[in-house]
Amino acid sequence: MNILVCIKQVPDIEQIKIDTSKNVMLIEGVPTIVNTFDTYALETAVKVKDADPATKVYVVTMGPEKAKEALKSCLSVGADKAYLVSDSVLADSDTLATSYVLGSAVKAIEASEALSFDLILCGKQAVDGDTAQVGSQLAEYLNYPQITSALEIALDGGKVRAKRETEEGNEVMEAALPAVVTITKTAYEPRYASVKTKMAANRAQIPLLTAADLALDTALVGLNGSAAKVVKTFVPERKKGGVKIQEETGELAADKLTALLSNAGVI
Amino acid sequence: MSEYKNFWVFIESQNGEAKNASLELLSPGKKLADAAGEKLVAVVLGSQVEAAVKAAISYGADEVIKVDSAEYADYSTEGYTYALEQLVNKYKPATILIGATGKGRDLAPRLAGRLKTGLVADCTGLDIDASTGTVLWTRPVYGGKSMASIEIPSARPQIGTVRQGVFKRGEPDTGRSADIIGENISIPAGTIRTSVVEKIAEAAEGAVKLEEADVIVSGGRGLGKPENFSLVKDLADVLGGVVGASRAAVDAGWISHVHQVGQTGKTVGPKLYIACGISGAIQHLAGMSGSDVIIAINRDCDAPIFDIADYGIVGDIKEVLPALTEAIKKLKA
Ligand SMILES: Cc1cc2nc3c(=O)[nH]c(=O)nc-3n(C[C@H](O)[C@H](O)[C@H](O)COP(=O)(O)OP(=O)(O)OC[C@H]3O[C@@H](n4cnc5c(N)ncnc54)[C@H](O)[C@@H]3O)c2cc1C
Numbered sequence A: 001m002n003i004l005v006c007i008k009q010v011p012d013i014e015q016i017k018i019d020t021s022k023n024v025m026l027i028e029g030v031p032t033i034v035n036t037f038d039t040y041a042l043e044t045a046v047k048v049k050d051a052d053p054a055t056k057v058y059v060v061t062m063g064p065e066k067a068k069e070a071l072k073s074c075l076s077v078g079a080d081k082a083y084l085v086s087d088s089v090l091a092d093s094d095t096l097a098t099s100y101v102l103g104s105a106v107k108a109i110e111a112s113e114a115l116s117f118d119l120i121l122c123g124k125q126a127v128d129g130d131t132a133q134v135g136s137q138l139a140e141y142l143n144y145p146q147i148t149s150a151l152e153i154a155l156d157g158g159k160v161r162a163k164r165e166t167e168e169g170n171e172v173m174e175a176a177l178p179a180v181v182t183i184t185k186t187a188y189e190p191r192y193a194s195v196k197t198k199m200a201a202n203r204a205q206i207p208l209l210t211a212a213d214l215a216l217d218t219a220l221v222g223l224n225g226s227a228a229k230v231v232k233t234f235v236p237e238r239k240k241g242g243v244k245i246q247e248e249t250g251e252l253a254a255d256k257l258t259a260l261l262s263n264a265g266v267i
Numbered sequence B: 001m002s003e004y005k006n007f008w009v010f011i012e013s014q015n016g017e018a019k020n021a022s023l024e025l026l027s028p029g030k031k032l033a034d035a036a037g038e039k040l041v042a043v044v045l046g047s048q049v050e051a052a053v054k055a056a057i058s059y060g061a062d063e064v065i066k067v068d069s070a071e072y073a074d075y076s077t078e079g080y081t082y083a084l085e086q087l088v089n090k091y092k093p094a095t096i097l098i099g100a101t102g103k104g105r106d107l108a109p110r111l112a113g114r115l116k117t118g119l120v121a122d123c124t125g126l127d128i129d130a131s132t133g134t135v136l137w138t139r140p141v142y143g144g145k146s147m148a149s150i151e152i153p154s155a156r157p158q159i160g161t162v163r164q165g166v167f168k169r170g171e172p173d174t175g176r177s178a179d180i181i182g183e184n185i186s187i188p189a190g191t192i193r194t195s196v197v198e199k200i201a202e203a204a205e206g207a208v209k210l211e212e213a214d215v216i217v218s219g220g221r222g223l224g225k226p227e228n229f230s231l232v233k234d235l236a237d238v239l240g241g242v243v244g245a246s247r248a249a250v251d252a253g254w255i256s257h258v259h260q261v262g263q264t265g266k267t268v269g270p271k272l273y274i275a276c277g278i279s280g281a282i283q284h285l286a287g288m289s290g291s292d293v294i295i296a297i298n299r300d301c302d303a304p305i306f307d308i309a310d311y312g313i314v315g316d317i318k319e320v321l322p323a324l325t326e327a328i329k330k331l332k333a
């Protein structure tokens, strides 16, 4: 079994502060991490390998040179080999362009490793943009079936079987391989790296794939090649000075709140 | 590009009934269509969808395109993408609005990928950019810490999924009429490569429609034990609301996941959201910060939930919740 996990390096959004005087996001210097959902996707793949040691787990990211750190972190927790797709022409690609690049990378990695991936795992969404689109669009590019928001997977007989979250409860869905599955927050936590696995990851060779290596049509990537373009970003107005009630007893607090709500026409 | 015109709203249906998440897009869709001088078309895809078609017309569709066949009784990514692809190629809409439901967010990227066009996910604002005439889509990024306004300048159709509860459903006008175009689209054999082998229904709880509720009272780890969800339920009952939960409460096994609000749960936008014993982690806020009025009850006066609350009570939920339920009962009596 050959599994490819698509990962993205993202800023640790929990550490992003807002400068309320200027109403701007302070993103400079915020540490980067492997997108949380991608860590669950990787752990899901490595669990397959635990059960079947013949399994190979590859990781790929499209990003700046710095994204190598994220790939190394993946190598330290069970990935066998990592590829970096990096090229200045790829900056600001939208999800359609990103899936074109990743899809092309899938083909290139398959060719250079002389294998074909049975399963491609993505995170449910990247927590910087929260779009949850690249997995499905990669599946479309490759013409594979997709299963989104999976909590766990099982592989057998040329099929992947995934328990997935829906609004009405969970369901079990099956897809013929090869397939793309996106992983949500799993019941299990990703494993930790050890000193030894970290050192090995640091020494690992990470092949670089450029736009030329992937024979990309540069008219379809980067800002100019993207169908969707960000025209502006802004920090939303914060609700200022909510009313805080602190009273001796629960009754007093409840009465005060009820009066306020009733006056404001909320209830 | 100019051959593409009209605004489509994709009407998601379940057992023939239109989802609220779709119907509530007809009124903003109508505004945008009017501003662009185009028609508002409801696209109803499903099985035995008479009721959904009627609802779409009563909420403002100028025209309906209907694909009604048993083949569409159950949603599948590939089947629905196929049908919509055929319709788009035939009718060439300029814009498609899709409710950001679980199915909507599974379908939209596949469809946008198929059509090689742009897609904006989970929008909370819709406008027309007066200078270009294209739709200006606004959406939260970085877990809601920032917003981004996005345009799809030239690819068509421009597609967006729209967060539930942002636009309120208007009043239906059952006297309205509209042209209904029936289309027969049969899904070619082999198109659908997935199958649902088991549905793990959450019994009666499956009925909780958090996304459609006007009032949500949510409980978190601060409840301390599962029995205390009855305090949350009592308050929800007097307010005519439904019960939500944080992930911590769900993970503890106190309540089922269908109640969960947040990044890996439901995105909600009720008129009133009451967070009880919830700290306000960014993943929780991502699902509820768009609520009209937010009340927080927490014994830690520094809990981040207070930063976004309009009203906060610093106190113990075991004391405050029963008192609040009583006070509201009295007020309503
Ligand atoms: C990938 C990922 C996805 C996630 N998705 C979601 C999601 O969709 N939804 C979600 O909610 N979380 C999600 N989380 C988890 C999130 O990070 C928080 O852990 C979670 O929201 C915390 O839940 P809580 O506020 O109930 O618990 P806590 O953070 O433990 O807060 C409990 C609060 O209760 C207060 N309290 C305690 N006792 C009392 C009392 N007697 N009276 C009053 N107040 C009391 C405490 O002061 C505290 O503020 C996600 C996390 C990850 C990593």
Ligand SMILES: Nc1ncnc2c1ncn2[C@@H]1O[C@H](COP(=O)(O)O)[C@@H](O)[C@H]1O
Pocket (backbone or CB within 6 Å): A006, A007, A008, A035, A037, A038, A060, A061, A062, A063, A095, A098, A102, A121, A122, A123, A124, A125, A126, A127, A129, A130, A131, A132, A133, A134, A135
């Ligand atoms: N630049 C990227 N490189 C590799 N994988 C990516 C990239 N962007 C997105 N993905 C994958 O697609 C998933 C969904 O991302 P998104 O659609 O951006 O929310 C992520 O969890 C990753 O698995």
